[in-house]
Amino acid sequence: MGKSSALKRDVFFRSAKEEGYRARSAYKLLHLDEQFNIFANVERCVDLCAAPGSWSQVLTKKLNENRAADAPGATIVAVDLQPMAPLPGVIEIEGDITKTRTAEQIIEHFKGGLADLVVCDGAPDVTGLHDLDEFVQAQLLLAALNITLHVLRPGGTFIAKIFRGRDVTLLYDQLRCFFERVTCAKPRSSRNSSMEAFVVCEKFRSGFSPDLTKPLLDFPYATTPTDANATLSPVGGDRNELVGDMRIISPFVACGDLSGFDSETHYPSSATSPSTVDSTPIQPPTAPPYRQFMELRRGGAFDKSAPGV
Numbered sequence: 001m002g003k004s005s006a007l008k009r010d011v012f013f014r015s016a017k018e019e020g021y022r023a024r025s026a027y028k029l030l031h032l033d034e035q036f037n038i039f040a041n042v043e044r045c046v047d048l049c050a051a052p053g054s055w056s057q058v059l060t061k062k063l064n065e066n067r068a069a070d071a072p073g074a075t076i077v078a079v080d081l082q083p084m085a086p087l088p089g090v091i092e093i094e095g096d097i098t099k100t101r102t103a104e105q106i107i108e109h110f111k112g113g114l115a116d117l118v119v120c121d122g123a124p125d126v127t128g129l130h131d132l133d134e135f136v137q138a139q140l141l142l143a144a145l146n147i148t149l150h151v152l153r154p155g156g157t158f159i160a161k162i163f164r165g166r167d168v169t170l171l172y173d174q175l176r177c178f179f180e181r182v183t184c185a186k187p188r189s190s191r192n193s194s195m196e197a198f199v200v201c202e203k204f205r206s207g208f209s210p211d212l213t214k215p216l217l218d219f220p221y222a223t224t225p226t227d228a229n230a231t232l233s234p235v236g237g238d239r240n241e242l243v244g245d246m247r248i249i250s251p252f253v254a255c256g257d258l259s260g261f262d263s264e265t266h267y268p269s270s271a272t273s274p275s276t277v278d279s280t281p282i283q284p285p286t287a288p289p290y291r292q293f294m295e296l297r298r299g300g301a302f303d304k305s306a307p308g309v
């Protein structure tokens, strides 16, 4: 990525560096808090899909401010497929949230206690095929929900990234089975051009016995409106809408300081503006997928004059 690339000139990318956050995503969680006050009275929290760790940084700061110096800190468990550089006060687990073993490891850390808040900023590597990306993202969210059902206390809050695609209303309806209030929120720092938004699920309902080994939300959908064995009827043979009492329209809110920075704002490039100064990353990636490529390139493996290239 060149020094003048649009990402490096992005206003939230730069603010993150100035304030010591590992990623610009930190502002998304901060903006969600401005609207929903999600950190109030939170003692225990799970950060799913946490690397490189800017949400964990926000959680550490917000959950521990106004605490007496000798009081124990909030419990924060962070999980990601990728290794994450250590953060003081954060228990880190390297694992796949779709795997039962990872879910069990998270649950073990709470030693029978329950979390007040579960957040998930998980995203698969997008392919650009919107239907496929939306499906994989929804599966990640359901894996996060499955874990949440085991660790969240009744009345607790679950927040997760979603892609606002064709089938998103079904997801809202499904989440409403478990939470009294489900809102779709778009933080000011989330780019307008992105289909990304966050579901804020408040007031976790009690009385449900989750099972890690059974697929969540595996309803027998009707294939025709007259299918007697089905519990839910699709609209027009489609699966993405529920009908009758099951149909719920979730509110959509934009959050964060709406008179603050626009997510599409960019600084001028250092190539054209002498006052723009480039700085180094707060936390370089611990195990970047492109490391082997860089090593090969440094070793001249892609040198056009090398034999066999």
Ligand code: SAM
Pocket (backbone or CB within 6 Å): 022, 023, 025, 026, 048, 049, 050, 051, 052, 053, 054, 055, 056, 079, 080, 081, 082, 095, 096, 097, 098, 121, 122, 123, 124, 140
């Ligand atoms: N919230 C993070 C922060 O503020 O630094 C950024 C999260 S990043 C957008 C998405 C993360 O999801 C990646 O680090 C990726 O490794 C993780 N991820 C994707 N699929 C996962 C899975 N199945 N299990 C665990 N982590 C996963």
